[in-house]
Amino acid sequence: MAGSPTLVSPCPHTPACPPPACLPQSLRAQSARTVSARLAPPPDDTGNRPNGYDVSEGYVRKFAGTMDSSAVGVDTVKHWTPRFEGWHLIPMAGVPIVGLMFVDRFNTVSDAWQDCAGILSRLLRDDSGKVFQAADNYAAADRKSKTA
């Protein structure tokens, strides 16, 4: 790689994007954070931890982020929930005519499932907010104790 002429204009981002082309916004922000997380030293037992508190707090944020993305995942799944409706109920097009007497009960199961998935998704979203808040509180208290 070294010595080869650069074909593209220099990357304006910090940190610089990997060649050959600049990454899209979402990837770039993510890679920057990954690097900083990797460089942070892991907490050890010596008590000599320059960034220890920040690292632990970072893990809380990471966990909260996972909660939030799980909430999004459950919400996505919730929107797929299939029902039998519309043309599915027309004889000779969709469900067999003897099946029609079961359709309502299958739909009941689908609806209940969808509803419960919504509850779980909301639960995870709300609680991830609490965990983020906790990380913020911790950071604030930590700053205060350092300046004091």
Add this chain to the structure above:
Amino acid sequence: MTVPSGEPPKLILPGPTAPTGDQRLYVTNANGAVQRTITVSPTPRTDPGFYRRLIQGLNPLRQSSRAAMALSGLGLAALALDVAATLNAGNPFLFSLRRDLWKDMAGALEGSRSDLWRSFFDDITPYWQGLAAQNLQQYIRFNVNGLYGQLGKISGAMSSTMNSQYKEVMEYDLSVFGLYAASAPILRAVAAMSTHPVGKVALMTQVGVFMSAAGNLVKQFTDVYNSYESELNKLELKLNDLRGAFYRAGNPALGARDLHLTDAIADPDVLDEYWVPAAKGSS
């Protein structure tokens, strides 16, 4: 998922709600330099058209059979059976699609559950002590995990029920088609001779044979389909568990249970009790 950040990673899951546009995948080497870019186009599941072709093939056969039935003098009774037999035909794709959909849903749900479970034991347990870690552990192990489990059970059971319906509906469709395909040529041939008294008797016999075969088919299918009562019953029993887990007294009318984490976890006043870094607490 090694990103300690406030933003969740974007989830792209398989299924009918797959992103509409093309998605790009960046392949990097060990230094993080992009080696190549792969473009992935989502493919939505579509009806392969089995049922449409079946009905297209069935309709001309039905017509010649009906004409023969009318000539035989058993017209009305035979016609009723013909209608009953064909109305019971169903589109198997409707069920195979649902089978796959519920299966995907169960998979995505399990993935999301595992993410959360791993994340707790990788990110919280090693670094934190105190009440918050305890509360979170209870929340993950006994609350959220159970809720995921209940949802997963139902989606799994739905998937297998849909698969057995798919199988029955498909088999029935093929049996109906087979019956018509086998008897239509005979009926047509006998109907051509029906002006002669002997031909008329032969036609009546043949229509009678067809009727009993069709009647048998319909009855058997109805029996098989009614046996779904038992599968549906199992599903509804699981549904009770699901409702019990999510709603007050298991009754949706009473609203959702309060399953939330304690607010104390985000309360700055009790921060010292709740959030104790592991190293500090042990020293």
